[in-house]
Every structure is written in C-alpha cells, then in structure tokens.
Amino acid sequence: MLSLFFSHFAFAQIFICVLLLVKHCRHNQSIQLFILLMVSGAGYILGGLYTYEPAPLFYIGFIAGNALPGVFWLTALSVFADKTHIKTWQYWLAASTLILPLASKGIQLTFGFELREFVSAALIYFYLQLTLELSLIFHALYVSLLSWRSDLVQERRYIRGGVISVSAVYIVLIIIVEQLLDVQWTGLDVIKSAMLAGLITAINYFLFDSKLSVLFVTKTEVKQPKAEVAMPPKELGRIISAMEQDKLYQQEGITISSFAKHLAIHEYKLRHLINGEMNYRNFNDFLNYYRIKEVTEKLIKPEFIQTPVLTLALESGFRSLSSFNKAFKGTHGITPTEYRKKHNG
Structure with missing residues (x-):
C-alpha cells in the first residue's frame, strides 16, 4: 500500500x-x-x-x-x-x-x-x-x-x-x-x-x-553589514550612490525589484552584490541602515531639535513609529528619544 x-x-x-x-x-x-x-x-x-x-x-x-x-x-x-x-x-x-x-x-x-x-x-x-x-x-x-x-x-x-x-x-x-x-x-x-x-x-x-x-541563520553566518566598500566596483558604487546621494531608501514601497530596475541591474546580481559584498541578509536591513543613519544624524542637529521623532521616521522611509523604534533600538540599544536626550543634554 x-x-x-x-x-x-x-x-x-x-x-x-x-x-x-x-x-x-x-x-x-x-x-x-x-x-x-x-x-x-x-x-x-x-x-x-x-x-x-x-x-x-x-x-x-x-x-x-x-x-x-x-x-x-x-x-x-x-x-x-x-x-x-x-x-x-x-x-x-x-x-x-x-x-x-x-x-x-x-x-x-x-x-x-x-x-x-x-x-x-x-x-x-x-x-x-x-x-x-x-x-x-x-x-x-x-x-x-x-x-x-x-x-x-x-x-x-x-x-x-x-x-x-x-x-x-x-x-x-x-x-x-x-x-x-x-x-x-x-x-x-x-x-x-x-x-x-x-x-x-x-x-x-x-x-x-x-x-x-x-533554512536557518546560524552564528557563523551572521556578518557585520558594511555600507562602504573600499574601491567598490562600478555597479556597487551605483548602489551606494543611489542610497547616499539619491536617498532612494526614502521612497515608499521600494522593493528589490524596483531598485533593480532603477539601477538597470539584474535583480539576481543586485541581490548578490548587497548580500555578498555588503553583508546584508535581506533588503529591509539594507534600507534600514540608511534610514537609521539619516535619523541618527538629524536627532543631534539643532535645526531638528523640535521635529517629532515620528516625522523624522516617516521622512526617512519607515512606515510606522513602532517599526522605526524597533530598528533604532536594535542599532543603538536605546530609543530615539533617549538618544536625543543623551546627545543634546
């Protein structure tokens, strides 16, 4: 049987x-x-x-x-x-x-x-x-x-x-x-x-x-992400430029597919570059690096001292305050409000 x-x-x-x-x-x-x-x-x-x-x-x-x-x-x-x-x-x-x-x-x-x-x-x-x-x-x-x-x-x-x-x-x-x-x-x-x-x-x-x-993320697989690469190849340089200069991470609903089309790079190769060269496990972690970096810089600038944290989070590309707080705390170990107070007396 x-x-x-x-x-x-x-x-x-x-x-x-x-x-x-x-x-x-x-x-x-x-x-x-x-x-x-x-x-x-x-x-x-x-x-x-x-x-x-x-x-x-x-x-x-x-x-x-x-x-x-x-x-x-x-x-x-x-x-x-x-x-x-x-x-x-x-x-x-x-x-x-x-x-x-x-x-x-x-x-x-x-x-x-x-x-x-x-x-x-x-x-x-x-x-x-x-x-x-x-x-x-x-x-x-x-x-x-x-x-x-x-x-x-x-x-x-x-x-x-x-x-x-x-x-x-x-x-x-x-x-x-x-x-x-x-x-x-x-x-x-x-x-x-x-x-x-x-x-x-x-x-x-x-x-x-x-x-x-x-299937599983093991300790040996986890690598420290790196957004900057010494003497990056042409395509990798375009990826970094799109983030740092064009700030594409701010776009609502950006996906790996739309990002690949913007760069005119095959999606398979783009995945390989971001993972293999920059050590990011998934696309959201890659985007969140630049989003957190932008908000972190603004939190300690005098001209943004009165700007609500929610506004900074949404402008950087996050869809909600909860997802932003989680990502920020995962990076810095403290909340955005605590970080602002710590660096602004």
Missing part, C-alpha cells in the same frame, strides 16, 4: 532530520521550533497509522495533529520570517490550537459526554477551531512571503519558498479536505504521505550537504 510506504518513509526521514538538527539547537530558537514541527509531523503520522482510540498512539496523533497548525505558525515566524524573538502571547496563541481540542476531550472524559451532542455548541467549537487554524496558516504564508521577497540569498529563497509552500498545502489538506469537507478518498492519504516524504527528503539533502544556513 503506497500510503503506508510513504508514511513510514516520511517518518524515517523526519527522524534523520531531527538527528541532523539536534546538535545545533541549543542556542538557536529557529532550529528548536523546526524540530518541534518535525516531531509534531511524526506524531501525526503515527496517529494516522493507528486510528483506533484505545491505542496510545491515537492520542499521540491527536495531540500532534492539533498542535501542528500552531507550531507551523511559530516556525514560519522564526525560520521563514526571521523573527528574532517570539513573544509570550504568540506562544499562547499557537498553543490554543491544542488547548481547545484538549479541553473538549477533557469534558468528554470527565463528564461522559461530548460537545457534538449539543449541536449549537459543537458548531461554535468546530468553526472557532477551524477559523483559528486557518488564520494562523494563512498569516504564516503572508509573513513568509514578505520575508521571502526581501531575502537576498538566492538559494535560501528557493528552498524556503518550496518548504513553506509544500508545508502549507499539506496542512491545509488536513484541515480543509479532511476536517471541513470530510473527504473519504484513499488517494488522499497517498498524496499527503508522498508530499511529506518528498519535503523532508529535500530538507535532509541540504542538511547533509552542510547547508544549514539555507
């Missing part, structure tokens, strides 16, 4: 993937979350192989399957959107995809009845759970797409795009096709297990090839 073969193959690949990553996970949140995602996937596979409720593996599958959307969301934020720190409320929101079904199961075991015996309560619970899971998945796709577009490492863009797409399709199949539409088709199990087996095999291929940075 094909589905059984692919399920066992996918489980074996997940086990190998976890073994490859576990030695790197101690101080890396992204790898820790990715391992948790793999473990959730393995638990879901076991639950599918042993579907009878009295079996202990059924409950493993129950927990893993319900935790999967929340763990996928956290993993997407950390791995695919390069979110440096996951907040406490985000962990709780992700955990709610498991807490709700556990609460329902607890009611059944404690009081001897299920919510589905009460039609109105069952419908509310079902659609609440479904809405929550789909919202987290589609938000994960949204933030991953934004990060994918600004990622300057071409190989990582391809791999991340493939991983996030296949993973999302796999989870949506579980939620929509199985739970919402209740499709009873044996071919569906084959498709799911084959997709998962192919996905994990591809990830293991890159991990075996010592390309850990394809």
Whole structure:
C-alpha cells in the first residue's frame, strides 16, 4: 500500500532530520521550533497509522495533529520570517490550537459526554477551531512571503519558498479536505504521505550537504553589514550612490525589484552584490541602515531639535513609529528619544 510506504518513509526521514538538527539547537530558537514541527509531523503520522482510540498512539496523533497548525505558525515566524524573538502571547496563541481540542476531550472524559451532542455548541467549537487554524496558516504564508521577497540569498529563497509552500498545502489538506469537507478518498492519504516524504527528503539533502544556513541563520553566518566598500566596483558604487546621494531608501514601497530596475541591474546580481559584498541578509536591513543613519544624524542637529521623532521616521522611509523604534533600538540599544536626550543634554 503506497500510503503506508510513504508514511513510514516520511517518518524515517523526519527522524534523520531531527538527528541532523539536534546538535545545533541549543542556542538557536529557529532550529528548536523546526524540530518541534518535525516531531509534531511524526506524531501525526503515527496517529494516522493507528486510528483506533484505545491505542496510545491515537492520542499521540491527536495531540500532534492539533498542535501542528500552531507550531507551523511559530516556525514560519522564526525560520521563514526571521523573527528574532517570539513573544509570550504568540506562544499562547499557537498553543490554543491544542488547548481547545484538549479541553473538549477533557469534558468528554470527565463528564461522559461530548460537545457534538449539543449541536449549537459543537458548531461554535468546530468553526472557532477551524477559523483559528486557518488564520494562523494563512498569516504564516503572508509573513513568509514578505520575508521571502526581501531575502537576498538566492538559494535560501528557493528552498524556503518550496518548504513553506509544500508545508502549507499539506496542512491545509488536513484541515480543509479532511476536517471541513470530510473527504473519504484513499488517494488522499497517498498524496499527503508522498508530499511529506518528498519535503523532508529535500530538507535532509541540504542538511547533509552542510547547508544549514539555507533554512536557518546560524552564528557563523551572521556578518557585520558594511555600507562602504573600499574601491567598490562600478555597479556597487551605483548602489551606494543611489542610497547616499539619491536617498532612494526614502521612497515608499521600494522593493528589490524596483531598485533593480532603477539601477538597470539584474535583480539576481543586485541581490548578490548587497548580500555578498555588503553583508546584508535581506533588503529591509539594507534600507534600514540608511534610514537609521539619516535619523541618527538629524536627532543631534539643532535645526531638528523640535521635529517629532515620528516625522523624522516617516521622512526617512519607515512606515510606522513602532517599526522605526524597533530598528533604532536594535542599532543603538536605546530609543530615539533617549538618544536625543543623551546627545543634546
């Protein structure tokens, strides 16, 4: 049976993937979350192989399957959107995809009845759970797409795009096709297990090839960005000039694509120059360097002493005060207001 073969193959690949990553996970949140995602996937596979409720593996599958959307969301934020720190409320929101079904199961075991015996309560619970899971998945796709577009490492863009797409399709199949539409088709199990087996095999291929940075940002990969390069080549000089002289970073909605068109440089080569020569991991970091530099200079100039911080932030190209404050504090370690006070007495 094909589905059984692919399920066992996918489980074996997940086990190998976890073994490859576990030695790197101690101080890396992204790898820790990715391992948790793999473990959730393995638990879901076991639950599918042993579907009878009295079996202990059924409950493993129950927990893993319900935790999967929340763990996928956290993993997407950390791995695919390069979110440096996951907040406490985000962990709780992700955990709610498991807490709700556990609460329902607890009611059944404690009081001897299920919510589905009460039609109105069952419908509310079902659609609440479904809405929550789909919202987290589609938000994960949204933030991953934004990060994918600004990622300057071409190989990582391809791999991340493939991983996030296949993973999302796999989870949506579980939620929509199985739970919402209740499709009873044996071919569906084959498709799911084959997709998962192919996905994990591809990830293991890159991990075996010592390309850990394809998916994760490791300490050895992080380099100090440099905006100025000694004797830059012609094209790199045009990039720096466009930032320092033309101040293109101030343009609202500027993207790597529009910047490439402005410079008449192929987008692939532009990504390589900004990443390989200037050490920026993504396009937003590159833009924010010049934006922060401009605001930093204005904060200590007498003619801008009365200008609100928000005005300076918006004029430099930031879209909101919160994003500016986060970027500024990440650069200087203090808020813009504190920096102004410190340098103006």
